Amino acid sequence: MLAVACLAVPLAACSSLGASGPSTSSVRKIEATQYDGSDVKIIDLDNQVVRRVAAVRNSRNFSEIFGEAAVVDTVIGYGDALDISMWEAPPAVLFGAMGADVRPPAGISIAQSAALPGQVVGNDGLVSVPFVGRVQAAGRTPAEVQHEISARLRGKANDPQVVVRLVQNETRNVTIIGEVAASRRVPLSARGERLLDAIAAAGGSRQPVGKTTIQLSRGATVAAMALDDIIRNPAQNVRLLPDDVVTVLFQPYSFIALGAVNQNAEVPFEGGGLTLAQALGRTGGLRDERADIRGVFVFRMEDPAALDPSVTATARTTLDGRVPVVYRLNLSDASSLFAAQDFAIRDRDILYISNAPGTDLQKFLNSLSTVAFSAISVGNAVR
Template identity: 65%
Template sequence: MSAFEGALEMARRSRRPFSIALLALALAGCTTLGAPGPSTGAVKRAADQNYAAGSIKLVDLDDQVVERVSAFGVSRRFSEVFGDAAPMGTIIGRGDVVDIAIWEAPPAVLFGVTSVDARLAANPLVAQSASIPQQMVGDDGRVSIPFVGTVVVAGRSTAEVEREIVRRLTGKAHGPQAVVRLVQNEARNVTVIGEVANNRRVPLSSRGERLLDVLAAAGGSKQPVGKTTVQVSRGSTAAVMPLETVIRDSSQNIRLRPDDVVTVLFQPYSFIALGAVTQNAEVPFEGSGLTLAQALGRIGGLRDDRADVKGVFIFRMEDPSALDPAVAATARKTLDGKIPVIYRLNLSNASSFFVAQNFAIRDDDILYVSNAPGVDLQKFLSTLSNLAFSTIAIGNALN
C-alpha cells in the first residue's frame, strides 16, 4: 500500500485532525517542485568546470567587457579582415580570350600583308600589320604568335605582354609595335549566390569592382536591406557583415579579388531565451544586430513574479580575442579554439541598463534568467497550502 493510500485509510478510521495532517504530509512527500533551469548560484558554480574540453568562464558584464567585445566585432569587419587595395589592372588568366595585333613601321620587312586598303599597301609610308586570330589562353598559360613563338601571358598584364612581344620582334621587324586586348574574361570572376536576383559569376574588370558593384551586377538583394547580411569568402578566410553597414560605411565596400565568393543571407541570426522570462523561444533578429536590452524587450522582459534580477546570463562560445588576455590565458579552449563563456548581468544596479544597451547579442547566444531565491519557497508554500485545503476538504467529506 502506498503512503497516500495508508494515510487515506487512517483518515477514514480516525477522522481526527492528526490523520488529516498525516495525509497532507503524505501528499507533500509525493510532490516535487519543478524549476526552469539552474539557480543563480548553480550557474556561478559552473565557472572553471569543463565543457567540450574547454573550461567555462564566468564574466561579469561591465563597460570594459563590453568595450573588448565591441572591439573584437570591429576587427571582424571586411576592411580589417580583407583590407582594400588599388585595382590590379587587366591581368590575363587561363581560359581568357585575347586579341593580339602587331604593327611594323614602313618599309615593312617582316609583315608584308596589310589590314588596310590594298591600294595603300604599296605606300612605303603606311605601316603594315599582321592579322592574328583571337586565341584562348591554354592550360599552360601560353599563346602562340607568328615570328615570336609561344609567350607566357597568364598572370601578366596586357602591357607586360605587349613589351614582351616587342622585345622578341626587335631585330626581326622594322619598328615593331604590339597591342594586346582582353576580349573575354574567364579567369577573373566573383561568384555571387544567395538572396540575390541572379546567382551568377560576375567578371572583374581592370578598374576593380567593389562589393556593392558586384551585388548590383547580380540584381541586388531580394530581401529588405535591414534584414540582409553579406558573407565574403576568400580562400579559407570568411567574414560576415550586415548589408546596411556596408552601404552606410564606404570603407567596408571593399574591392573584390578573383575567385571570391559573396553569399547574401536573409535574417540568418537568432538567439534562444530561457528561464524566468515572459516568452521562452528562439528569436530571429536582423543582420544589423541586436543589443541585450533589445533582446530582453523582444521577449517581453523578465517575469516580475519569478526572475532574479541578479541572474541574467548569456551563454556563448566566445573567441579568445574578445576576452581579457588574463582570462583567455587561463582558459582551456575547445577543439575549435573557442572558450565557453557565461556573461552575467546584475540588473539590480541601474548602470547595468547602459551595459545592456551596448552589449551585442550574437547568433546562437542563449539568454537565460534564473529564478529568484524566494520563488522555490513560495512554490513550496503554495503547494503545501493547496494540499492542506484539499486534505481538509477530504476530512470534511469523511465526517
C-alpha cells in the same frame, strides 16, 4: 484518513516540482566546474567589460581583417580569350598586299592590318600568332604579350604595331552567391572592383539592407559584416581579389532564450547586431511572477581577447581556443540597464533567466491549495 492522504500528495510533489533550469546560486557555483577542459568563468557585466567585448567586435571588420588590396594590372590566365590585332606601316610587306583590282590612288600609301580570331589561352599558357609562332600569355599582362609579338615581327613586317585585348576573363573572377538577384561570377578588371560593386553586378540584395549580412571568404579567412555597416563606412567596402567568395545572408544569426522569460525560443537577428536589452525585449521580457532580476545570464564561448588579462592569465581554453564564460547582469541595480543597452548579443549565445528563490515555494503552495480545494470538493460531493 482523507486529510492525511490529501497532505501526502503535495508533500510528495514538493520534492519533484519542475524547474526551468538552474537557480542563480547554482549558476554562480559553475566557476568551480570545467567544460571541454577549460575553466568556466563568471563575469559581472559593467562598463569595462562591455568596452572590451565591443573592442574585439570592432577589430573583426573587413578593413582590419582583409586590408586594402592594391590595384594590380590585369594578368592573363588559362582559358582567357585574347583579341590580337596587328598593323603594318606602308609600304606593307607582310600583311597585305592588296588585290590587283583594288589599288590605292597614285602617290598614296596605306597601312595594312590583320585581326586574328579570338585566341584562347591553352593549358600550356600559349597562344598561336601567324608569322610569330607560339607566344607565352598566361601569367603576363596584355601589354607584355603585345610587346613580345611586336618584337618578333620586326624584320618581317614594316614598323609593326600590335594591340592585345583581354576579351574574355575566365580566371580573374569573384563569386557572388546567396540572397542576391542572380548568383554569378563577376570578372575583375584593372579598375579594382570593390565589394559593393560586385553585389550591384549580381543585382543587389533581395532582402532589406538592415537585415542583410555579407560574408567574405578569401582563402582560409572568413569574416562577416552587416551590409548596412559596409554602406555607411566606406573603409569596409574593401577591394576584391581573384577567387574571393561573397555570400549575401539574410538574418544569419540567432540566440536561444531559456528560463523565466515570456517566450522560450531560438530568436533570429539581423547582421547589424542586437543588444542584451533588445534581446530581452524580443523574448517578451522577464516573467514578473518567476524571474530573479539578479539572475540574468548570457552563456558564451568567448574569444580570450575580449577578457581581462587577469582572467586569461589563469584560464585554460577549449580545444578551439575559446573560454566558456557566463556574463551576469544584476537588474536590481538600475545602472545595469545601461550595460544591457551596450552589451552586444552574439550568434549562438544562450540568454538564461533563473527563477526567483521563492518560486519553488510558491509552486508548492499553489499545488497544496489545488489539492486542498480538490479534497474539499470531493468531501462535499461525498456528503
